Amino acid sequence: MSKFLHQRPLQNQPTNPYPLSPRSSSPFQRPISLFSRTGLLILLSLMLIMGVFLPWIGMPLFVFTNTKPSVTKWRHYSLEQAASFVARNGTLIVCAVSEPYLPFLNNWLISIVRQKHHDKVLVIAEDYATLYKVNERWPGHAVLVPPALDSQAAHKFGSQGFFNFTSRRPRHLLDILELGYNVMYNDVDMVWLGDPFTYLEEHHDVYFTDDMTAVKPLNHSHDLPAPGKKGRTYICSCMIFLRPTDGAKLVMKKWIEELKAQPWSKAKKANDQPAFNWALNRTNGQVDLYLLPQVAFPTGGLYFKNQSWVQATKGMHVIIHNNYITGFEKKIKRFHDFGLWLVDDYALESPLGRL
Ligand SMILES: *[C@@H]1O[C@H](CO)[C@@H](O)[C@H](O)[C@H]1NC(C)=O
Ligand SMILES: *[C@@H]1O[C@H](CO)[C@@H](O)[C@H](O)[C@H]1NC(C)=O
Ligand SMILES: *[C@@H]1O[C@H](CO)[C@@H](O)[C@H](O)[C@H]1NC(C)=O
Ligand SMILES: *[C@@H]1O[C@H](CO)[C@@H](O)[C@H](O)[C@H]1NC(C)=O
Numbered sequence: 001m002s003k004f005l006h007q008r009p010l011q012n013q014p015t016n017p018y019p020l021s022p023r024s025s026s027p028f029q030r031p032i033s034l035f036s037r038t039g040l041l042i043l044l045s046l047m048l049i050m051g052v053f054l055p056w057i058g059m060p061l062f063v064f065t066n067t068k069p070s071v072t073k074w075r076h077y078s079l080e081q082a083a084s085f086v087a088r089n090g091t092l093i094v095c096a097v098s099e100p101y102l103p104f105l106n107n108w109l110i111s112i113v114r115q116k117h118h119d120k121v122l123v124i125a126e127d128y129a130t131l132y133k134v135n136e137r138w139p140g141h142a143v144l145v146p147p148a149l150d151s152q153a154a155h156k157f158g159s160q161g162f163f164n165f166t167s168r169r170p171r172h173l174l175d176i177l178e179l180g181y182n183v184m185y186n187d188v189d190m191v192w193l194g195d196p197f198t199y200l201e202e203h204h205d206v207y208f209t210d211d212m213t214a215v216k217p218l219n220h221s222h223d224l225p226a227p228g229k230k231g232r233t234y235i236c237s238c239m240i241f242l243r244p245t246d247g248a249k250l251v252m253k254k255w256i257e258e259l260k261a262q263p264w265s266k267a268k269k270a271n272d273q274p275a276f277n278w279a280l281n282r283t284n285g286q287v288d289l290y291l292l293p294q295v296a297f298p299t300g301g302l303y304f305k306n307q308s309w310v311q312a313t314k315g316m317h318v319i320i321h322n323n324y325i326t327g328f329e330k331k332i333k334r335f336h337d338f339g340l341w342l343v344d345d346y347a348l349e350s351p352l353g354r355l
């Protein structure tokens with residue numbers, strides 16, 4: 001997971017009190033305003049009495065009216081329903097998350113709220129706990145495409161479970177393209193410092209970022225780079241933007257084929273990134289590919305390791321990826337050290353609140 005879970009921090013901005021999405025909270029505001037002040041006081045007193053003196057009555061009531069129906073409801077929520085509910089202007093931002101990564105999800109979300117793009121975020125939950133937890137707090141923003149993965153198995157970077165987890169990514173993205181949406185995929189170990197959509201205004205099929213650490217000139221080419229040492233490029237599968245074109249769909253289909261052709265093995269401990277690079281290699285020329293600027297979308301291997309570069313390019317960074325480091329705790333510590341671990345202080349800015 002470490003390679004893939006990279007989140008970025010955001011700058012300080014005015015706090016948005018967003019424990020619930022505006023959509024979910026608005027229906028409750030109108031009925032309350034119907035009560036007179038006295039009526040409201042009586043109601044509040046009653047609730048207090050119920051809560052304080054009759055907790056055994058209050059509790060099951062809460063469980064039955066709240067949790068149960070939503071659980072069964074979200075179990076059958078389809079990708080098509082979710083996409084149409086969440087998309088804004090035909091565009092979705094998606095991530096794929098299992099329960100252990102919820103803190104990273106929240107960190108990433110806070111940074112997206114600050115860029116005002118959170119309303120189009122759809123969380124592809126890899127397990128039911130994640131599906132329910134996200135939708136309970138932020139109704140409609142998580143979907144599970146069955147089967148759910150065993151999250152224990154999916155946890156360890158380089159394991160077969162991890163490979164299975166990431167191999168479903170191109171399938172989900174292709175499904176979303178077939179439904180006709182633009183889609184941005186992000187790993188959740190990323191943090192947004194700026195608005196990436198200003199870099200996505202031209203009409204290329206597939207946008208991606210380089211995972212190489214070598215510093216490039218500001219005016220570097222936006223073509224697919226030349227292959228590296230292993231005969232292939234090192235494009236990151238962590239941040240991808242796709243338009244619902246034949247070209248983008250072709251890249252996803254090739255990616256799926258490459259994953260099938262080179263399945264996980266103990267010796268290779270593959271992840272899905274090489275297959276994505278082969279897919280780009282095979283489709284270059286037929287498909288309009290676009291390499292995003294390094295200065296705005298640097299790999300963690302550059303951002304976290306070259307302070308003089310970070311200084312020299314200050315203010316130009318858009319998405320930071322916490323990769324080139326393995327281990328959950330180490331990732332958190334690094335975000336923390338760089339002021340990019342937002343969940344401790346700014347959880348209330350997230351539509352999920354404090355988890
Ligand atoms: C909606 O999408 C169109 C086409 O991609 C774009 O030109 C326009 O600026 C977008 N509008 C908003 C509000 O994002
Ligand atoms: C991964 O997927 C393969 C093929 O679908 C399956 O045989 C295997 O049991 C899965 N492994 C884990 C750990 O999920
Ligand atoms: C970038 O700028 C340098 C110096 O101005 C120039 O020599 C070089 O050709 C440019 N490269 C590209 C890819 O435009
Ligand atoms: C694809 O990969 C092969 C093998 O490394 C390389 O020779 C070729 O130049 C690559 N093609 C493109 C378009 O990158």
Ligand SMILES: *[C@@H]1O[C@H](CO)[C@@H](O)[C@H](O)[C@H]1NC(C)=O
Pocket residue numbers: 213214215306308309310312
């Ligand atoms: C760090 O960045 C500077 C540019 O700011 C560059 O000249 C130098 O080569 C980089 N160092 C490494 C180790 O890549």
